[in-house]
Amino acid sequence: MNILLRGGTVVSGVNAKKQDVLISGSKIVKVGKFINDKDAKVVDVSGKLIFPGFIDAHTHFDLEVSDTVTADDFESGTKAAVCGGTTTIIDFATQNKGESLSQALNNWHLKAFAKSSCDYAFHMAVSDFNDNIKEELPAMFEQGVSSFKAYMTYDAMMLSDEELFSLLYSLKEQGGILGVHCENHGIIKSLTQKHKNDGTLSVGNHPKVRPSAVEAEAISRLLSIAMVVDVPVVIVHLSSKDGLEMVEHYREKGCKVYVETCPQYLLLDDSRYELSGLEGAKYVCSPPLRKKEDSKALWKAIKLGQVQTVATDHCSFTLEQKSVGLEDFSKMPNGLPSVETRGILLYTYGVCKKRISIEQMCKVLCENPAKLYGMYPKKGVIKAGSDADIVVLDPKADGFITKNTHHSKAGYTPYEGVRTKGKVVTVYLRGKKVVENGELVIENKGKYVKRDKNILDLI
Ligand code: URP
Ligand code: ZN
Ligand code: ZN
Numbered sequence: 001m002n003i004l005l006r007g008g009t010v011v012s013g014v015n016a017k018k019q020d021v022l023i024s025g026s027k028i029v030k031v032g033k034f035i036n037d038k039d040a041k042v043v044d045v046s047g048k049l050i051f052p053g054f055i056d057a058h059t060h061f062d063l064e065v066s067d068t069v070t071a072d073d074f075e076s077g078t079k080a081a082v083c084g085g086t087t088t089i090i091d092f093a094t095q096n097k098g099e100s101l102s103q104a105l106n107n108w109h110l111k112a113f114a115k116s117s118c119d120y121a122f123h124m125a126v127s128d129f130n131d132n133i134k135e136e137l138p139a140m141f142e143q144g145v146s147s148f149k150a151y152m153t154y155d156a157m158m159l160s161d162e163e164l165f166s167l168l169y170s171l172k173e174q175g176g177i178l179g180v181h182c183e184n185h186g187i188i189k190s191l192t193q194k195h196k197n198d199g200t201l202s203v204g205n206h207p208k209v210r211p212s213a214v215e216a217e218a219i220s221r222l223l224s225i226a227m228v229v230d231v232p233v234v235i236v237h238l239s240s241k242d243g244l245e246m247v248e249h250y251r252e253k254g255c256k257v258y259v260e261t262c263p264q265y266l267l268l269d270d271s272r273y274e275l276s277g278l279e280g281a282k283y284v285c286s287p288p289l290r291k292k293e294d295s296k297a298l299w300k301a302i303k304l305g306q307v308q309t310v311a312t313d314h315c316s317f318t319l320e321q322k323s324v325g326l327e328d329f330s331k332m333p334n335g336l337p338s339v340e341t342r343g344i345l346l347y348t349y350g351v352c353k354k355r356i357s358i359e360q361m362c363k364v365l366c367e368n369p370a371k372l373y374g375m376y377p378k379k380g381v382i383k384a385g386s387d388a389d390i391v392v393l394d395p396k397a398d399g400f401i402t403k404n405t406h407h408s409k410a411g412y413t414p415y416e417g418v419r420t421k422g423k424v425v426t427v428y429l430r431g432k433k434v435v436e437n438g439e440l441v442i443e444n445k446g447k448y449v450k451r452d453k454n455i456l457d458l459i
Contacts, residue, residue: 005390005392007045008020027388053387054085054088055086055088056089060315066334068333072409083440087119087427101140104125141453146175148171150164152218165228168225177373182219183214207270219247219250235247236311237287240294247259256456262312265295265298269289278326338413346361390426390428391426392426393423
């Protein structure tokens, strides 16, 4: 039976208009004023905001890292995602050094298959780039992987400047895009060694070995390489004003660069590392949390269109997992849980606080990631022909965030007790109501999304 969402305000990247939405099977078939379909089940959504399903283009589920594995796998991670309105995640299939890309992709399919409660796709994180790996790239595109990731730090995964250059060169030939974790490895290593020598290894020192110059330098090096190759790139999880200024400097020179930031860099600051014991450990991530003025600059950058996407970098560990680094921050697994809270945080602290418009929220959570990562207009927009991935947000229902109602296995949320405006009440995944009154009602219906090449001209 068709479903007719009647009387809601449909949000896009350009406007928010009172419109009805008709769903047939897995697709949206009509959007407009006063739609009539006598056979449809009519759902009254008047007073509600109707968003395209949110896309989180940066998650790490079931990732082995720092001698442990993330607390959330695809089962718990995607349940958390969809309850927060995220209907598609893009996780990082990660090539271990010495492994082929097809092995890595196969591993990630096995992790996700039949366990996902929202749709999922994969970027391929390349840890080893050589002629054999280069030959595998066309097969990646054929299998729907059109975006790649490189790390400029982390011993197990980082690429050298030469490898970055040749990976970018190959992706230019094939039309793929590279997202890069930008931090200067040498500075981090040297400062960490200094703290080891001085015996100053408590959590409070974590941000001191990764000052914002570490991010800005790596951005400048990456963008110099990208300009020589003449190819667009994505900076993932941008955290600092210094990094943003470097991006703008390169844009002025004609560099084509897209930027992602995350809720933790918009809403939290480095004073959290001063909290004692495991309280401070909850916030250990890389890049680290910065100063309030960095957050302010990032909000402004979203408003000005300098930042194109907001993803979570959800990489969760329990406090027990984090505790291995309590006496030595360099041993602590890095990352935060936040896949369930991104949408409502952006609505509350972005739209309601008038830092960004509702259309900008839709751009950074839905439209832009769909365009940047080859899923538009199947995903990211409420339009005839698109997948019926829909979030119904009640702007009048206030609430607060607590781990007690969350689905992440981290056992904590960095936003415990934070007040929210509005609530994700209903979520449709390809036409199926999977979340009702904020509760997950249908599990494991997520499917793999084979992605096309990006359409950068539309962003
Ligand atoms: O601390 C973080 N962000 N861990 C996840 C891996 C990464 O760097 O994206
Ligand atoms: Zn990263
Ligand atoms: Zn990440």
